[in-house]
Amino acid sequence: PLTPGVDAPTWPAEYAERYRAAGYWRGETFGGVLRERAASHPDRIALVDPAPPRRTWTYRQLDDQVDRLAAGFVARGIRKGDRVVVQLPNVGEFVEVVFALFRIGALPVYALPAHRESEIAYFCSFTDAVAYVIPERHAGFDHRALASKVRAEAPSLKHVFVVGDDPGEHTALSEVPSEPAELDGPEPHQLAFLQLSGGTTGRPKLIPRTHDDYLYSLWGSNEICGVDADTRFLVVLPAAHNYPMSSPGWLGVLYAGGTVVLAPAPDPDTAFPLVASERITMTGLVPPLALVWTDSAAGTAHDLSTLELVLVGGAKYSEQAARRLEPALGCRLMQVFGMAEGLVNYTRLDDDPETVVATQGLPISPDDEVRVVDDADQDVPDGGFGHLLTRGPYTIRGYWRAPEHNARSFTAGGFYRTGDIVRRTPTGHLVVEGRAKDQINRGGEKIAPEEIENILLAHPAVHDVSVVGVPDEYLGERSLAYVILRADAEPLRPVAVKRFVRERGVAAYKVPDLVEFVDAFPQTGIGKISKKHQRSAAEQH
Numbered sequence: 001p002l003t004p005g006v007d008a009p010t011w012p013a014e015y016a017e018r019y020r021a022a023g024y025w026r027g028e029t030f031g032g033v034l035r036e037r038a039a040s041h042p043d044r045i046a047l048v049d050p051a052p053p054r055r056t057w058t059y060r061q062l063d064d065q066v067d068r069l070a071a072g073f074v075a076r077g078i079r080k081g082d083r084v085v086v087q088l089p090n091v092g093e094f095v096e097v098v099f100a101l102f103r104i105g106a107l108p109v110y111a112l113p114a115h116r117e118s119e120i121a122y123f124c125s126f127t128d129a130v131a132y133v134i135p136e137r138h139a140g141f142d143h144r145a146l147a148s149k150v151r152a153e154a155p156s157l158k159h160v161f162v163v164g165d166d167p168g169e170h171t172a173l174s175e176v177p178s179e180p181a182e183l184d185g186p187e188p189h190q191l192a193f194l195q196l197s198g199g200t201t202g203r204p205k206l207i208p209r210t211h212d213d214y215l216y217s218l219w220g221s222n223e224i225c226g227v228d229a230d231t232r233f234l235v236v237l238p239a240a241h242n243y244p245m246s247s248p249g250w251l252g253v254l255y256a257g258g259t260v261v262l263a264p265a266p267d268p269d270t271a272f273p274l275v276a277s278e279r280i281t282m283t284g285l286v287p288p289l290a291l292v293w294t295d296s297a298a299g300t301a302h303d304l305s306t307l308e309l310v311l312v313g314g315a316k317y318s319e320q321a322a323r324r325l326e327p328a329l330g331c332r333l334m335q336v337f338g339m340a341e342g343l344v345n346y347t348r349l350d351d352d353p354e355t356v357v358a359t360q361g362l363p364i365s366p367d368d369e370v371r372v373v374d375d376a377d378q379d380v381p382d383g384g385f386g387h388l389l390t391r392g393p394y395t396i397r398g399y400w401r402a403p404e405h406n407a408r409s410f411t412a413g414g415f416y417r418t419g420d421i422v423r424r425t426p427t428g429h430l431v432v433e434g435r436a437k438d439q440i441n442r443g444g445e446k447i448a449p450e451e452i453e454n455i456l457l458a459h460p461a462v463h464d465v466s467v468v469g470v471p472d473e474y475l476g477e478r479s480l481a482y483v484i485l486r487a488d489a490e491p492l493r494p495v496a497v498k499r500f501v502r503e504r505g506v507a508a509y510k511v512p513d514l515v516e517f518v519d520a521f522p523q524t525g526i527g528k529i530s531k532k533h534q535r536s537a538a539e540q541h
């Protein structure tokens, strides 16, 4: 059983009361919302999985299937509060599975399709997960074999459910559904799922989100983005990411009774035909993809004219690139600066064009408290740069089972230290100027250098290592590993270093793009490695 406040800090009662009184927390649950939408417009299309044979779900069909799947999960012993690691690509079953878990009150733990043994085994054991849901294969990788290894490492794991016809030694998800049964389900203030943090530490932190708080971020986003029952949203990024899930994302669109279309891949060759055939009105991209879409739009034979709004966020979008998007795609641009921990900022549809290309927007809520402070947590004068701290009705008060880390990542008053350096314009719009946290933002994918450093420190030839982000024209940043070899070690080649990381079973995006061997690291005044110097040295290349 999960007790908010024990497994993770929650909002103090006075704040919870305030957020309820203000109408932000509506007392709904995900399972209840789907039930209600299915009752009020059963025949509208909720979901499209366009992979042949194209499959669609009306709200009623989705609701029925979720009931049957939830009953089947319960029959196999999955209970309210249990954790289930869900690692699925953009397929219809992803939506079915997470809503079935929501309805039970079991918590999906969102893994990315790119994650491998190191990450998955950690998620399963850290959360004492009882089940793990996978595709047979994805992007040429056999997840069934990975699941077999993970089972041996995570004793809590009782079930592996496989989407597809050949589950191997595991259970086919298609065999799970059974006759719907009455469930008592979760309360709105209870946890709905655990989302992954971008992370700055050796192991990613897990983000506990409640039904109440996350649902507010959805309908708040819907109002800003103009999402309604006529919205046809294309999910191009991996559906498990917080951004395509909630800003406004596929969950926001389902909340509004619109239609979600799952793209199997984000490239224009895959996505443009879907925009045309599915008459897509809205989507969300990361900056590198926005560049590719902008460049590809001119020569395309596909009709993109249904597109009304494209969101771009997850990493800094250059003003220059932002200026080109609207004319190229023939739709509106909205910048979004958000984080899985909570706070999400959007430029507004009625902002002037300069604000849309040059800022990262305003918070969703009038009750999102934003502070811009110096290194001593003192507020900086308006317009000055500083660390962004935030507190509000959908920003967590602490990570899951991480009391020591929470003491560093949150102020005593409950503000989350985002690690971002921002400036506030006179209209209150935020401009992201940089980052104080030790993290690499590789085109929207976040990498915690410490995680990769720990892996490389285990290499017998490595004396010391420092991983930093270096500027990259396309991705924004790439990762570079500076390596000091042991005095007695045979010389290593960069490919051997990369292979070593890959073979430890981590997501491919975390493997260093570049490796450089050095004799020493630059030091700060207090004898710590100066990553700032390493980053600027790398820029000279």
Ligand code: J2J
Residues within 6 Å of the ligand: 197, 198, 242, 243, 246, 247, 312, 313, 314, 315, 316, 317, 335, 336, 337, 338, 339, 340, 341, 344, 360, 418, 420, 432, 435, 441, 444, 446
């Ligand atoms: C600069 N940096 C940005 C932006 C995020 C919506 C949108 C994005 C995320 C997300 C999200 C940025 N310009 N426009 O969850 O709901 C960097 C910041 C931030 C970190 C959060 C959402 N948009 N960032 O990217 O949890 O450094 O969430 O703190 O993956 O991405 O990363 P993540």
